[in-house]
Amino acid sequence: MKLENNKNIFCSVSAGYSSVMMAIMLPVWFPDHKIIYAMANTSKERNESLHFMNECNKHYNLNMTWIEAEFHEKKIGVTPKIVEYKNLKRKGEIFETGIRKFGIPNKENKWCNRDMKLEVLRKYADSIFGKDNYSVAVGLRIDEIDRVRKDYKTNNVFYPLMDYKIDSKERNRFWKNQPIQISIPAYKGNCDMCFAKSNRKLMTILKEEPNMGDWWDKMIKTYGEVPIKGKPSYNELMEQNNGLQTFYRGYRTIEDLVRMAKQPFTRATDEYIYESDLFDLEENCASGCQVF
Structure with missing residues (x-):
């Protein structure tokens, strides 16, 4: 207020x-x-x-x-x-x-x-x-x-x-x-491959701009298997996923999203709101990280 x-x-x-x-x-x-x-x-x-x-x-x-x-x-x-x-x-x-x-x-x-x-x-x-x-x-x-x-x-x-x-x-x-x-x-908009974006949005971006996932893929391959000192819950989750941390839901990697995008799917647009839990679940910050 x-x-x-x-x-x-x-x-x-x-x-x-x-x-x-x-x-x-x-x-x-x-x-x-x-x-x-x-x-x-x-x-x-x-x-x-x-x-x-x-x-x-x-x-x-x-x-x-x-x-x-x-x-x-x-x-x-x-x-x-x-x-x-x-x-x-x-x-x-x-x-x-x-x-x-x-x-x-x-x-x-x-x-x-x-x-x-x-x-x-x-x-x-x-x-x-x-x-x-x-x-x-x-x-x-x-x-x-x-x-x-x-x-x-x-x-x-x-x-x-x-x-x-x-x-x-x-x-x-x-x-x-x-x-x-x-x-x-x-x-x-905003953070280009933000993990809070829905799978449909991420897949659409990768379909239209394949190189957009390169940096995120590099981060997973460089840091995804590196434990963080003083963060036991983070490290435990890493172990639960066979020693790998990723940005995306279900511990998906960029490679996983690229494979998903090769299958037929309805691409994201600004005109329609989809209601598929598999493709359209996203966090509040997906349309611009909320502050305060």
């Missing part, structure tokens, strides 16, 4: 249409507030997503800050590093550093969103406003109410798009008249 009598807003942007619409509209909805915009780059964002966000940042005068996570030795938490768009890491460098420290991320080991997004953005916001001295604007729409935090009434998170009754149709009408458009379908 938005803090009462507090005019500081921190807006984390994810390079999706809903998130950026919220960013553009915040000064209209809250004209007397101080608004800070930031986006966390994991080094595995799609280049198209980064380009779209940079163009929006310039066109709508968001004055957005680009943040990247810096990992340190144990007992020292991740810290935010301010970077420029032209210097963003784009080859998985940040992600790989985290994998060396925390292991392969998956649904049982979700450190990636926590450390590469949530923690660094929170620490950056604290450095600007002071701890607990700002409200966090999150870009969930009214038709995504099932994704709202259960404790939002007792913290400083609020949902402007919901407050203004913005659903996907209203969002699409908004973007129809804007001069900047995302150049990729939504199912390809």
Whole structure:
């Protein structure tokens, strides 16, 4: 819930249409507030997503800050590093550093969103406003109410798009008249082969862009059999899967997903929602990692 009598807003942007619409509209909805915009780059964002966000940042005068996570030795938490768009890491460098420290991320080991997004953005916001001295604007729409935090009434998170009754149709009408458009379908957006994406989305991406799985395959082959000191549950799960950790559901590898994609299946689109547990199960962060 938005803090009462507090005019500081921190807006984390994810390079999706809903998130950026919220960013553009915040000064209209809250004209007397101080608004800070930031986006966390994991080094595995799609280049198209980064380009779209940079163009929006310039066109709508968001004055957005680009943040990247810096990992340190144990007992020292991740810290935010301010970077420029032209210097963003784009080859998985940040992600790989985290994998060396925390292991392969998956649904049982979700450190990636926590450390590469949530923690660094929170620490950056604290450095600007002071701890607990700002409200966090999150870009969930009214038709995504099932994704709202259960404790939002007792913290400083609020949902402007919901407050203004913005659903996907209203969002699409908004973007129809804007001069900047995302150049990729939504199912390809953000982290390119995120394990939270549904199998259908992952298979569709591999079918259309076979090389997109190369980095993820390399990470599994390089680190998938490496135990992590101090993480017994991670190592136990590795042993249960014949000594291998992977990103994907059912301990699937990129090779498994490629084989699945060779079989007939209905490809993912932005127009349809499928209901197959085998192909369409995904985590909330699949359409842009949620923060706060």
